[in-house]
Amino acid sequence: SSNVSNASLLATNASGERIVRVSPGARFSARRDLCLAAPPRVDWSHLRLGDGADAAEGRNRRFALLMIDPDAPAPRSARRRHLPGAWGPYLHWLVTDIEADAFTPFAESADATTRRAKRKQKQKDETAREETRAAAPRVSYVGPSPPGGGGAHRLAFVLFEQGDERSVTSVPPGLAIDAPPSARRRWDIEGFLAANAHLTPKAVSVLYCAS
Numbered sequence: 001s002s003n004v005s006n007a008s009l010l011a012t013n014a015s016g017e018r019i020v021r022v023s024p025g026a027r028f029s030a031r032r033d034l035c036l037a038a039p040p041r042v043d044w045s046h047l048r049l050g051d052g053a054d055a056a057e058g059r060n061r062r063f064a065l066l067m068i069d070p071d072a073p074a075p076r077s078a079r080r081r082h083l084p085g086a087w088g089p090y091l092h093w094l095v096t097d098i099e100a101d102a103f104t105p106f107a108e109s110a111d112a113t114t115r116r117a118k119r120k121q122k123q124k125d126e127t128a129r130e131e132t133r134a135a136a137p138r139v140s141y142v143g144p145s146p147p148g149g150g151g152a153h154r155l156a157f158v159l160f161e162q163g164d165e166r167s168v169t170s171v172p173p174g175l176a177i178d179a180p181p182s183a184r185r186r187w188d189i190e191g192f193l194a195a196n197a198h199l200t201p202k203a204v205s206v207l208y209c210a211s
Contacts, residue, residue, distance in 0.1 A: 024205040027152060030145050031211060038105075039093060039141035044159055044203055045101035060099040062162040064199060067093035067141075067155060068189065074150035091179070091187040092155070094139040096168040103135055138170060140177050142184070144209040152208040160199040169195040 022040070030036055042065055049061065072090035095103055146153045162168065171192040175183060193199065 027208045029210055037143045041104045043102040047203060049202060063098040064096040064160040064162055064168055065103055066158045069153050069155055071153040073147060075153060087185040089187050089189050091139055091184040093141040095135055095137050098135040139179050146209060146211045148211045152210040155207045155209055157205045158201060159203040161202050163198040163200055166198050171195055
């Protein structure tokens, strides 16, 4: 779509004391890059989506953030007999009602940090809590874990603007925040978009992750 930017949705994540800054097209290993175990901070402030008539009239623009893997359990390969992407798209994460130009997952990432990192993160979270006060993780984050020898999977982050005051409808209805893998496989993204016609795609970023 012409209104979707292949923009630098800069996902920033912490692994202990190390901060990893991510650009579109970056490649990772799930075993080596342990930062992927915690949900990333995703920033779209450079897109200036908060400018315009809504901002001038004091209305907060709201956003939804989606992360999917279209290649689960393995991407296309001439050596494979099974259907590539037979479990795709796999739903890794869904956050809605973000009233900011970034999302910092302060609540979800706490268990993934060290004690020292937690103290530092707490200070950042106080600020993040104000920036993302209305944000609601609808489906909690699950990090990528491609099977060995299966090649690199695409991890697609899609940013939507919520066009009106309607909330985002879960698909399937009643999908739990801690949805098990069986509910994340073959996720009905077409049904999700049909049930949420007020969502407008604004940006997309694709990363790659192997085992």
